[in-house]
Amino acid sequence: MSGLNKGLRKVEVTLKWDPSPSGTPANDLDIVAATFSEGDPYGKPEYVVHFGSRSPDGTITLNRDSRTGQGFGTDEAMTLELDRLSSRYTRVVVGVVIQQGEGRKTFGEVPNTAVRVREDRTELVNDDFVGVFDATAATVAEFTRGASGEWVFRKAVRGFDADPESFAALMGRNPSLPNF
Numbered sequence: 001m002s003g004l005n006k007g008l009r010k011v012e013v014t015l016k017w018d019p020s021p022s023g024t025p026a027n028d029l030d031i032v033a034a035t036f037s038e039g040d041p042y043g044k045p046e047y048v049v050h051f052g053s054r055s056p057d058g059t060i061t062l063n064r065d066s067r068t069g070q071g072f073g074t075d076e077a078m079t080l081e082l083d084r085l086s087s088r089y090t091r092v093v094v095g096v097v098i099q100q101g102e103g104r105k106t107f108g109e110v111p112n113t114a115v116r117v118r119e120d121r122t123e124l125v126n127d128d129f130v131g132v133f134d135a136t137a138a139t140v141a142e143f144t145r146g147a148s149g150e151w152v153f154r155k156a157v158r159g160f161d162a163d164p165e166s167f168a169a170l171m172g173r174n175p176s177l178p179n180f
């Protein structure tokens, strides 16, 4: 790898949403990250990180998990130490998914949902999901390796009609293909 082109090193993803009114079921949103290898960059993830699931090498960590959105400020937070990822991983996709209970729950039904992706003070993504209001899950950001192995960022807010398990399997899908 080139020592000249540093690319992205460490990225933080934060998510917040308003809690449900009292007496109504809680809304549980989750940050999800999926890693892909060179052999299948748009296919099956090598591993997926979300609540209760850690990356095998400790490079991607969910620091905070919420099941309700209660509290001020950030409800969920994930750190991705991209510069520590093994060179065999060539693509990482980050998304947000709504846990589905009874019926179908979309971003439009969860008030004041917002996701931010930052590297230090540089904001890469700040999105309110308005563009994917009818989706139940969405990718947010994509990181791929450049020619010298450096990590390159691309904003990738795309809606999916999927529950958490199927979203994890689908979120690596090639962005140039039509949305679900």
Ligand SMILES: [Ca+2]
Pocket: 028, 029, 030, 031, 051, 065, 066, 067, 068, 076
């Ligand atoms: Ca959650």
